[in-house]
Amino acid sequence: MSTHDLVPLERARAGLDACVHCGFCLPACPTYLALEDENDSPRGRLLLMGALLDGSVRPDDPAVGTHLDQCLGCRGCETACPSGVPYGRLLEATRESLLPHRPLPFVARVVLGVFANEWALRPALALARLARASGIAALAARLLPARLAMPFAMLASTARPERQGYEPQGDGSRGTASLLTGCVMEGLFTEVNRATERTLTVNGWTMRTTDGQRCCGALHAHAGDADTARALARENIAAFERSGADVVVLNSAGCGAMCREYGHLLADDRAWAVRASAFSDRVRDVHQLLASAGPVMLPVPAHARDVAAGAIRVAYDAPCHLQHAQRIVEPPLAVLHAANGVSLVPLADSDQCCGSAGIFNLVLPEVAERVLAPKLVRIAESGADVVATGNPGCLMQIGGGLRLSGSEVQVRHPVELLDESYARAQRPG
Ligand code: SF4
Ligand code: SF4
The missing domain is CATH 1.10.1060.10 (Alpha-helical ferredoxin)
Structure with a gap:
């Protein structure tokens, strides 16, 4: 051969x-x-x-x-x-x-096809939001057998209680940043994206929007479909060049790791190699930006001190693509430390994968379940009220697993907790 x-x-x-x-x-x-x-x-x-x-x-x-x-x-x-x-x-x-020798499983081809095409992605995410808002996802998670229930439990776990926003105040002295909003992040974790923009504004960044951005291509690259990943990368590079922001910020560990790889992905493409590498150099994770000069800690006003006194116990679980791929370890902890009302508790084996891994948990649910099981045990042992992790796949995999196991523990993005503490600090008395 x-x-x-x-x-x-x-x-x-x-x-x-x-x-x-x-x-x-x-x-x-x-x-x-x-x-x-x-x-x-x-x-x-x-x-x-x-x-x-x-x-x-x-x-x-x-x-x-x-x-x-x-x-x-x-x-x-x-x-x-x-x-x-x-x-x-x-x-x-x-x-x-x-890939040319072994076609991807049907489920993988469908999911990757949806993420590569806006006309399919938008209605798919709208349908998912409808299933979540109507309670169908939560009901299916309760009634179906565990294996079938997991995707619904994952979706139900993305629901967030409605809360009042606030007008973030910042001096814009750090420069301009533009968020790669992402597919699942903007579709199912919209509030995390808004929290990202607010907390960065409070921390001195001027936020710019970038039109024409697409899925980052991580799911495709991980599955071996590098051609689709390259096509998506080119669109993102061009879009963020037009926006002209100093940094491209991500709040999804998997997407951030992918964007840092654009330079490598397009290294053999003479027309794009330099642009791709310049793009990757501008990529920052949100925790990195927040922690590089702070994060700002807003004083808790007297009327909100009761909330801070009754601190919630938060365990941090490190997304693999933050900890291992991007080697960002301390900044998420700094973000959680800066959030008033949060008491950090240790989580054993927090650097071990939860089994989400892009679409792995949809394609190989049995293996994903076996990888998740020890994580759920560790979370229960930690005594945490909340698990904080900065990646949509991990939020959903851990959130779904907790829900199916009957646990009351919630999953949140670290930036949400910082944003909530900023909102409390600015609440009128
Ligand atoms: S740690 Fe694993 S990958 Fe690295 S050299 Fe040893 S066997 Fe090879
Ligand atoms: S599952 Fe094992 S072999 Fe695969 S990336 Fe993780 S540690 Fe490495």
Whole structure:
């Protein structure tokens, strides 16, 4: 068998060669811990990639496909690896190489098709909001058997209580920022996007809107559909060039990690490589921006002190694409520390994946459930009232799991909690 048709993997070979097979990454791998099979570990998967390249296994071998499909792409192995193996890039190159040999499952093709096409995405998100607002999602989550109920529980967990906004006051001295609003974030977590804009304004940023932006392409890149990811990336780069903001800000860890990769994704495209790399250089995570000069702590007025005194216990769960892919660890904690009324409690194994991983939990729900189970136990042990995490997939996966397990614990984005504390500080007495 020729390796000509595995070109993306062939190009990434140097990263593969960096692996010394030490196994330090094994305890950091959620699928190895859940499935207890070396083939479902980083080291095992890297060996499979090498076997694909040397031709000892075929790209259409179903067993190889299964073990690579069962990787969450969480990149927990990357931060554990002493040799600097770029596992995330290797995985995406492998999946891109395998795509012509193994079509994606039907569910994946439908979901990726919807996210790539505005005409399908808008009505799909509107339908989801309708199911949430009408209570159908919550009802289905209660009545259906667990496996079927999970997508509805995830959707129901995105509901937020209505609350009064406030007029954010800031001096605009930090520069201009524009939010990549995202598909699921703007469609189902609209309030988190508005909270992001308000808290950044309070922290000295002037917010600009960017028309013509699209899905970031992360779901497509992770599934191996790099061509669609590149097409979406080009549209976003052009849109944010037109908006001219100093920084492109993201509040979704997965989308942020993808946007930082645009330079790599389009490195071979002569017309776009420089623009893509300039775009990636402008990308910032919202926690990073907030924590880089603060965040501002607004004094709690006397009439709101009772709220601050009865602090809610918040456990922070680190999204993999913030912790491992973007290596942003402290800033979300700084945001939570700055939120009056929040008391942080430790969460064991908070750096372990929850099993969401883009559309992984829709395509391989059994594996996702096994990865989520220890997370739910840790959350219960923490005694938290709220789990805070900065990624829509994690918010929904943990939120859905908590709901189905009968837990009262809520899930929130850290920025929501900061925004609520700012709102309290500005509430008229
Ligand atoms: S990926 Fe890194 S940690 Fe894992 S076996 Fe290879 S060298 Fe060791
Ligand atoms: S990306 Fe995550 S699931 Fe995949 S091999 Fe690495 S640690 Fe394991």
